[in-house]
Amino acid sequence: MNTRRRISLVIPFYNEEENVDNTLAVIGKVIDSTRYDWELVAINDGSRDQTLAKLHAANPENFELVVVDLSRNFGKEAALSAGLSQASGDAVIPLDADLQDPPEMIAAMLEKWEQGFEVVLARRSDRSSDGFLKRQSAEGFYRVMNRLSEVKIPDNVGDFRLMDRRVVEVVANLPESRRFMKGLFAWAGFRTTSIDYIRPEREFGETKFSGWKLWNLAVEGITSFSIAPLKIWTYVGFLVALGAFLYGSVVIARTLFFGIDVPGYASLLTVMLFMSGLQLIGLGVIGEYVGRVYLESKRRPPFVIRSVEQRGRKSA
Template sequence: MVKLSLIVPVLNEAEAIGPFADRVAGVFAPHPDIAVELVFVNDGSSDASLAAMLAVKKPGLRVRVIDLSRNFGKEAALTAGLQHAGGDVVVPIDVDLQHPPEVILEMLAKWREGYEVVLGRRTDRASEPWARGKLAALFYRLHNRIASPQIPENVGDFRLMDRRVVEALRQLPESQRFMKGLFAWVGFRTASVDYSCAPRVAGRSRFSGWKLWNFAIEGVTSFSSYPLRVWTYLGILVSLAAFVFAVIVIFQVLIYGIDVPGYASLFVAVNLLGGMQLIGIGIMGEYLGRNYFESKRRPVYLVRHIYEDP
């Protein structure tokens, strides 16, 4: 008997919860050797999501609902799910059924071969806007070029993790959490299975372009100091260029007596260097802000109530 915990973050997904539970129950009904626990994490939903989660009653499914005190974000909801999941293997999965539950059976087969992490790798992004898919690919390339450890491309939170991996993740103390990076950081023996990302069964995505941009910044600053280091090299480059330009001006004045007009060049130089300094200060502010929030040592989330089947 294998105990499987599915971590399901929920934010205003009342219409999707019923179809999700039906699909999961149908997938695992022919496998009595797999005991399924649904760990719903209610991330401050303002609709009827909590009532829909509590109404889930399916043979073979044990339901636990972690009701957070407010909306803390998906990364915090995943953290709450990892803290409360009791399975031998744990799988974070979206309630909108873009992650097909059938793929979990393939993941379990890989786990039985000895792999401790089995990644769900998307083979297409047809259900997403074209621009979002391209920007996601660009983010993965940029992150993997400047940060360590590398994040597998086209892999989200949908993955199977052995109990040892979950216990390792529970030891990580940071408050500002980029879960894709943390999943990669802990390591362990890893395999992957491919799947096609399906359209949402109901509702709409809560990730706007602005949220995704901030999420990307969070990912880069969590696992790389390259944005800070690059300004050292940029400063050296600008200083060398200024020195070369100064030598040219002195040569022109002393040898040829050329009068060098300065208003336009001075205006451009001041604005260019001022803009560069402000960008550098902004990047330093991102890292300083992370240290500020980490130093407070606030909990990642707060639980209002835990509902679970007897």
């Protein structure tokens, strides 16, 4: 009877044909197959290149490869959720296909796990591989997110982490379809520690996350874990109403003491446009939340799996 514990690596792939062979080769070199049984859950997130063909052609020797093919491109958060649903390991480690999450850190994560920690975070101690704008926007996101939300997301920590089986089951069974995974991981809690690493440059291909996608991900995170934007507009409305009351009082007093005064149309138009802009912004914030409630009420699954194929080494 096999008593060795099983480790699952979860990697979403989207148009990563240039990285498939190198990623599988590097992982095959760094894992300790004498101590653990290994599986790599590779999720093809609707790739339009040869990513799926290369995954199907792979035949690793020291780990089992589980190829999960989604019916279309659902996005990284959904693809990661699909991978967690298929992972069978006692510990699960999500990482990126471009190897900017270095597999060499896996051994250190497993050591912390063996010490009793249920979550081991990989914290980026140096983000020099990212551009200036990306570093500043990431720093701003973590600062804003942690001020607005009761769930605190660790700074400079992505999806790269180790999670015990109990943590994975909690996250995988959450019913929501709009899934901001960093927030869900933090919400689950459990005994947590972290290790630092320096993120290397991407060797092949280009990132699939544009500035617009990162912005939408940030909005998704804030609206998924905080209602502070809704509360803020309550105070904005109060301040605007207070300002209007004070201004009205000044106009009344000036009319009583100095007679009737006809204000200019320019100032009136400016105030009207300003108030209209505030109303539209407030409606936009409310619309973000209403839209998410609407999508969640449909109860659609976050992903659809077309097929699952297992290749390579089987557990003893």
